[in-house]
Amino acid sequence: MSGTSTTIDDVAERSASGTSPHGPGAAVVAPPEGTLDHDHGRGPLTHDTFALHLDEALAATRTVLHEHLVQGAASAATGGRPVVDLWTDLADQVGGKLVRPRLTLAAYLGLGGRDLGAVAPVAAAQELLHTAMLVHDDLLDHDETRRGRSNLAGATRSRLAAAGTDGSRADVHVQAAALLGGDLAIAGAFDLVLSSTATPGERLAVTAQLVRAVQVAVAGEVLDVSGPLLAPGDVDPALVAELKTATYTCVVPLACGAILAGADAASRASLETYGRALGVAFQLVDDLLGVFGDPRVTGKSALSDLREGKRTLLLACAYRGAEPADVALLDQHVGRADLTEAGAAVVRDVMRRTEAPDAVRASVAHHLDEARAAAAELPAPLGRYLLDLADSFADRAA
Template structure:
């Protein structure tokens, strides 16, 4: 790794190793079931369904781990790949459990684990409540299985013991922060939308495990000092907040054919996002009536959603929320530019530009 390496070189290095991460994940989900040969066919199918969740993802988390490692002069591909794979496995677990909480059965434009299990059970002609129990069981246990696998990938890696322990601790931090964020998110419907602490939820639920933990894992095993770890933590938090705010916007205004997710489910669930908090804070009494009628309506149709979107635009809620996302993106850029050495600084600046493009 030479000082003359550019951000484009680092991007190419990351891109070249992402297939190795995918291969590590595939090997794990195909090989691990054989450790319990008497566990049954459903156990093996569960692993197969987990493997199917890797298709179509952005690979943001393993890419951040690889970028931080190689961007800070790491050189051992064999050591970092299992850690990057663990970041994606943790993400898979979080998605599976999040879909349970949101009652979603579609992910990335196709049936998720719950949806696939429901399709398998269709020919059994079970009562609806029994089918629902089987679907919930499959999804819940699959998420647990993926979560244990994230630890397993790191525990079996070729890292020195102190680096393995550091990465396992980071994994635990990410999981605990996400659970805290999910609890705040799920209990949010007990308070008015206008009083929701959506940014805190976004930091706990998304930013920590999606950006902070992957960056710190890569940097730690590359030997980064505490000062650099601190800079990357701040960058990761701002990146994650920007990412989540834009993701919330796409959840309402995005094209499902492009995003792979419904643009009705967040509205039907009445999610306490910063976008909705801003809308309730600025809406007129007449607009509040429309929001109260449609937001959280499980049977919301396209016309109702269009009425909500119009208010989000007219009240300025959408513009203000995207402005907050851009502010966090600029903060991440400033720290990267001033405190992080090349080529990692350039890679992070390019990533901020990509995130900003998602909101365009």
């Protein structure tokens, strides 16, 4: 793998900005009210008007997120400084590339939606749900940094240390903050849906999708956490990727946009197929980067997955193709909490000998082809936008 960052967030931003034909990134310029028709009429969107509307809708979504977090912190003031700190630390983790809101907005606009008041809060809800997943995932992994910065847990520990609380006394408070901060973000996602101007039926259908996202992601996390207790061949990495990542990252955001736009069953089915395929491809590439990526570029350790013994497709392919001597090397090093870079290099050599990285790339290519086929069934410019996203991701997965 090259050292290029291949997170789905990075690729989605490039696919919707100057490095792809979809226009510049969004800036906060307007509140989420009114429609996106302006002087463009009610006819089908052109490529250019789609890009313009997506930028405007992203700006509105950023505004909704900002206002939700500001109002939450203001309301929390009656609870005292620790509650305000929790909201502040949560707000510091929200934002970034907004890939999940982008997918909701793209589906909505591409399938005929125009009402900012209906879609912006729902798009913002996708980002808060994502934040909750990150906060809780870091808690499960005992991580206190993300992409080189302190996460919610890390910020809490730093504040406690400054006040003279450290060690095991601080651990309880750090873990509680991460748990409760993630809970706040989940609740906030549902709160944002309630604030949408969509019809009650549409809000109910979107709420059901968010419930689906949480339940499926929890199932994926359970399988991921329990995976190291099983032999590599006894875990289905593609299923874990679909449950833990694809559903809440791609499938549900696209489905929510389609629901609000009143899309037909065929379009919703194509979006479901696209989202599942792209999300699985993303997770498979992420697993490759977890072993072969450059941490300075990816922001992710190249040792943690191996130390954990994470049951990825990469590891399964290595075991499947390994000779007995290489199986012994994998058994010796994978899953060691004290694994060194030298030990990791031995594992990487085994993986290369068994052609495990190539097998994973072939699986990524298969899933991206499936995504492209689904995108081709959708109306332009939505289909083109999603096709460009898959193509951009393929370039960075090579």
